[in-house]
Amino acid sequence: MAISEGYPPPNQRGLTRRGTSITRVSPRTREARAPIFPPPGVPARAFFGSRAAYAPPSRGRAASFRNFSFGVSLCIGVFLFTLNNGAVALGRGSQGPSFRTEPPRVVHFTNSTGAIVDCLAEGTPTPAITWTNQEGRVVEQVPGLREALVNGSLYFPPFPASQYNQQVHSITYMCRATSPAGTLLALPTQVREEVGNCCPNFFAD
Template sequence: MRHSRPHDPRAPRVSASRPPPPFSTPPRSHVMLWCLIVLFLAVKEGGAAGRVTQGPTFTIEPPRHLHFTNSSGAVVDCMAEGVPAPALFWTTGDGRRVEQVEGLREVAANGSLVFPPFPAHRYDAHVHASTYTCRASSPAGTLLATPTLVRAVVVGHYEVQVYDQVVMTGNTAVLRCAVPSYVQEYVTVTSWVHDRSFQHLSLAAWRYVTVVVVVVVVIVVVIRKW
């Protein structure tokens, strides 16, 4: 005799299993898009893995010495190459980065150091009588060029002076011929005037030229007692 269990309305219903829906093929445009994405990522990764870096090398290196006049100005070129391309900048003799000085010094976009023409009264020894070094820097390294010694010469009228010295009888007086700083390196004292007569100086014997701060001439002073 078959006994039937009473129906429980809270029991879950069991339905006959249905076959899964058939696999749908994605549109062809989607397949092409995924292929392009995969290809792009593969090329990008391969390029990064095979990238070669090269430290900076100078193609144009600044000269060791540069002399120019205030009426002409000057440009000091510096160019370098490398992978990646290096950045160029200049430093002074004490290692500080060169900054623009309005009307006297500037750094061009291509890395050249520019000294524009300037009037005589704007001569600045910190700018026009200084040492500069070009630097090329990139993630692959930093390269320093040979320092460049810059000297500007002011073309125009200048005066030399001799200052009075007070000495006692029998002592030695030292008279200094003071030459303006902006022409010292380019002026040579060749003679002195005493009582309207020239006293010629032999450079081979004296060797007092204006490379030094002053030209020193020693004169023995003898004062007679009346």
């Protein structure tokens, strides 16, 4: 098996003969000078084997760092592309909240009957219902007097006359529907709970 002139044997890697002198050639220059196809009369197997024998050495840490940087940049690009598409998809599929059942403007009831004030909203994603007072503060549960139901309604159970609470039974409430697509406020609801003869001053009108 013969190798064409211009391809030194393995024991002279990196060297080339010019007349009677031997000159060192850089791997990059040798790679650039090497032909892509085998010269006439040289078997392909021998040609490609010789090219493999004289392949330039790896760049070591510099090449590894470049590959790592490229991989990190590619991952960041894919992440940003996916995040942007997800935001666009959310924007296209979202719908702001709207009231399916809005609470009435005024609610009258007695301590013996109690009452349920409905506030139902819909949208994409499904909005959350909260109740606030006239100052905008979220109202809390008061066991036995005021409860917020799972469906968003406000429940005033029947109670003894001695447990009447003006801050619960005679104030203005507001229903609020909130979702990532927006917030919607209902008109104020005035609650008036009448308790026998315990509190005549509150119902003189």
